[in-house]
Amino acid sequence: MNFLRASWFPLLLGLIILIVILNQVLFTSAATSNDFTIPDNPVSADEWQAPDINALPNGEQGNLIRYGRELIVNTSLFFGPKGKVVAITNGMNCQNCHVDGGTKSFAGCFSAVASTYPKYRDRSGRIESIEYRINDCMLRSLDGKPIDSSGKEMRAMVAYLKWIGKDVPKNKKPKGAGLEDLSFLDRAADPEKGKKVFLSKCTSCHGESGQGLLNHDSSFYLYPPLWGPNSFNVSAGLYRITRLASFVKNNMPFGLASHDSPQLTDEEAWDAAAFIISQPRPEKLFPEDWPRKETKPVDYAYGPFTDNFSEKQHKYGPFIPIQQAKSKK
Numbered sequence: 001m002n003f004l005r006a007s008w009f010p011l012l013l014g015l016i017i018l019i020v021i022l023n024q025v026l027f028t029s030a031a032t033s034n035d036f037t038i039p040d041n042p043v044s045a046d047e048w049q050a051p052d053i054n055a056l057p058n059g060e061q062g063n064l065i066r067y068g069r070e071l072i073v074n075t076s077l078f079f080g081p082k083g084k085v086v087a088i089t090n091g092m093n094c095q096n097c098h099v100d101g102g103t104k105s106f107a108g109c110f111s112a113v114a115s116t117y118p119k120y121r122d123r124s125g126r127i128e129s130i131e132y133r134i135n136d137c138m139l140r141s142l143d144g145k146p147i148d149s150s151g152k153e154m155r156a157m158v159a160y161l162k163w164i165g166k167d168v169p170k171n172k173k174p175k176g177a178g179l180e181d182l183s184f185l186d187r188a189a190d191p192e193k194g195k196k197v198f199l200s201k202c203t204s205c206h207g208e209s210g211q212g213l214l215n216h217d218s219s220f221y222l223y224p225p226l227w228g229p230n231s232f233n234v235s236a237g238l239y240r241i242t243r244l245a246s247f248v249k250n251n252m253p254f255g256l257a258s259h260d261s262p263q264l265t266d267e268e269a270w271d272a273a274a275f276i277i278s279q280p281r282p283e284k285l286f287p288e289d290w291p292r293k294e295t296k297p298v299d300y301a302y303g304p305f306t307d308n309f310s311e312k313q314h315k316y317g318p319f320i321p322i323q324q325a326k327s328k329k
């Protein structure tokens with residue numbers, strides 16, 4: 001009898017707990033049908049996870065993918081001013097903006113590249129391949145030159161990007177792909193306020209004058225520059241304040257910030273971004289960008305525009321009036 005009681009009791013208790021949990025789960029899903037997460041499980045249903053690089057088999061394809069990742073993580077060693085393939089960039093790494101080899105959510109995450117390319121983009125007014133898009137970042141973010149689209153390095157990076165997105169169905173965009181769209185402030189972002197944020201929260205790594213920090217033999221940056229001659233140029237995606245504020249909010253200070261635990265308020269992120277883009281950087285423009293002027297994003301800072309807002313307002317905001325004028329058309 002004693003034996004029976006002792007073995008039934010935990011079972012019964014287990015059953016009760018199970019019922020309570022099930023109840024909880026069903027109730028939660030009914031209450032927030034779109035945003036359903038199981039308690040105590042950090043990975044929600046639509047959460048994307050990068051495939052495991054260590055699980056890649058040896059062999060030609062595996063090696064190509066590994067080389068592609070290496071090029072994206074340590075770009076400078078291959079294409080930087082002392083690069084061993086060819087010296088054609090400012091010395092930044094793709095990973096400086098596509099964090100953890102482009103696998104971190106809301107950090108220029110590559111999860112939707114394989115599923116959405118080739119695709120039409122307004123900036124070029126044409127259908128872009130992955131190769132074309134990579135060379136865009138070579139020309140702008142790395143302020144460099146394009147690489148041969150059929151060479152080994154390009155094939156390796158494309159293989160890596162396709163491998164990263166291999167489990168994402170065609171045309172689907174997992175949560176966390178690319179960068180987040182922050183809500184607009186109801187004022188212009190303020191470089192003066194941003195300078196205060198920069199001085200208190202960013203200089204320990206990026207330096208007092210935003211120049212970053214090179215390693216001992218200057219072959220790569222330990223901390224990348226935020227402006228100046230070796231930073232991304234004015235035609236890069238990050239020069240647009242919506243992109244930069246979003247990157248900063250979700251990722252900086254590095255190692256502390258993430259989408260789930262941002263370290264800055266939205267205002268601090270917008271203002272810090274405003275300060276960064278108020279500083280000098282390479283002035284390379286591509287006159288063929290945005291062939292249809294009405295498709296320029298609200299925060300593209302170079303006219304001519306199809307509205308009457310100034311270049312300054314397109315650079316720093318306020319963006320709500322621009323957005324409203326756009327949606328009336």
Ligand code: HEC
Binds near residue numbers: 092097161177243
């Ligand atoms: C200075 C920052 C920066 C650097 C360095 C950089 N990129 Fe980018 N890249 C961006 C931004 C910003 C975007 C646009 C993200 C967005 O708006 O969602 C982007 C977009 C892309 C995309 C398209 C992503 C998508 O989902 O549509 C690819 C592919 C890409 N970059 C590859 C690279 C590669 C490869 C390198 C290195 C050779 C590189 N990038 C270096 C900032 C950078």
Ligand code: HEC
Binds near residue numbers: 096099248254
């Ligand atoms: C603890 C060091 C650290 C701090 C503090 C820090 N960053 Fe960064 N930041 C980094 C590193 C490292 C990277 C590159 C990430 C990589 O390569 O994995 C980076 C990348 C960036 C980039 C994209 C690459 C570039 O150079 O343009 C921006 C923009 C940026 N940081 C802005 C900021 C801002 C704004 C702050 C302050 C709010 C800040 N960071 C604070 C270490 C730091």
